[in-house]
């Protein structure tokens with residue numbers, strides 16, 4: 001690394017990677033419950049394992065975002081962080097909040113508002129940690145006087161993500177009102193401002209890994225962010241079809257959310273053309289796999305599989321079924337888990353003795369996760385199609401339908417096990433090298449030589 005304070009990012013990544021492992025344990029536990037019998041029914045029922053699975057996901061992904069920001073901002077602004085101490089205080093607060101919240105769930109302490117189940121003290125701790133984080137990053141940039149476009153997009157995304165968490169602090173007793181505002185956080189996060197965060201990291205990685213012309217890349221980034229907002233904001237209405245709000249939301253939701261994949265096509269093309277331009281000059285091919293992989297998998301999981309159930313005429317059958325889980329997994333994994341792993345893979349050779357080009361274990365982790373997640377997506381999809389047909393079209397009861405589709409849950413557990421081995425390999429590959437958190441001028445993690453002549 002080029003700046004001493006970038007080493008804080010390592011500890012954020014270490015926490016994120018460890019929590020990723022914990023998330024998978026609870027995912028596997030949730031999946032096995034579909035098959036039954038469930039010996040843990042009264043200790044750890046499905047609702048508890050699922051809430052821990054999804055909340056730990058959010059905690060580790062945001063922890064990864066924070067670490068990646070602490071890595072990227074000094075690099076882009078060419079300065080040390082404003083305060084290393086604040087960064088560590090923030091990490092401790094984040095970990096304590098995460099662990100306490102998970103323990104709380106074991107004792108059924110939560111608000112029940114899906115994905116925002118955190119009790120109020122945890123929510124307040126999240127707000128404080130976020131404020132410390134934004135202050136530290138803001139002051140770093142201010143002190144340096146250098147503010148690049150990828151940084152701007154990243155910070156815009158992080159700041160807006162914090163603002164959009166505010167509706168989650170309120171409790172609404174009317175279910176329709178509660179769900180109406182819940183999507184301001186959840187939808188506008190994953191289909192709005194988190195895409196800015198992903199876009200910021202993607203631009204940074206592509207510029208560094210491909211050596212493509214910064215100005216061209218930055219112009220594309222503006223176009224992508226513009227497209228995200230044009231479609232994403234009113235696209236929120238694809239969650240308002242059946243929740244008790246006026247019916248004019250149906251055409252609005254169908255039309256605008258169907259436009260959302262356009263930005264994701266833009267993002268995948270962006271990654272592809274950057275690679276074409278550079279001729280893949282950078283030695284860290286493993287980071288390149290994760291970077292391009294994230295852009296392409298987002299197009300598949302969020303773009304294609306989101307579009308598959310976003311029209312009201314389809315969603316009236318599929319709403320809240322395993323079709324939702326199919327899309328939720330592929331989208332979240334492709335967009336946010338993979339971009340965090342891309343940043344980790346890019347920065348890791350600076351923190352440890354991992355070879356710059358990656359290791360066979362690292363590539364195996366990548367391919368096993370990809371194959372496993374693809375298989376899981378197909379398992380959820382086939383189970384979901386069966387569920388929709390039996391339950392919604394034939395009118396079969398929920399539990400009877402679940403029994404009929406059990407074969408797909410066997411397939412889910414097999415493919416999820418492949419995925420889990422991929423995650424375990426990623427974790428081992430992360431921790432197995434000795435640390436060397438010193439500044440090195442010969443660090444290979446620096447911009448590569450100028451791009452070759454453009455081919456596009």
Ligand code: HEM
Nearest residue numbers: 190238257260302306307309310319320324328331332335
């Ligand atoms: C990276 C981007 C995305 C992520 C991470 C994501 C993730 C998710 C998740 C986790 C859910 C379930 C939420 C819940 O029920 O609480 C969901 C629901 C949904 N998503 Fe996405 N999504 C993304 C992009 C998209 C896009 C681009 C579309 C449309 C083209 C879309 C369409 C939908 C629809 C229609 C639902 C509601 C499903 C239902 O009615 O049960 N999503 N998404």
Ligand code: HEM
Nearest residue numbers: 024027028030031050054324325328329332333337416420
């Ligand atoms: C071994 C791997 C995994 C297994 C076995 C697994 C299993 C499950 C199961 C059984 C559910 C509950 C679905 C339902 O409500 O019926 C679930 C929900 C969910 N999981 Fe996973 N999961 C795994 C990995 C992941 C990963 C890597 C991500 C994201 C990066 C993820 C994101 C989600 C999300 C967003 C939901 C909520 C979806 C919804 O409410 O529709 N999971 N998972």
Ligand SMILES: [Fe+2]
Nearest residue numbers: 187191236238
């Ligand atoms: Fe949405």
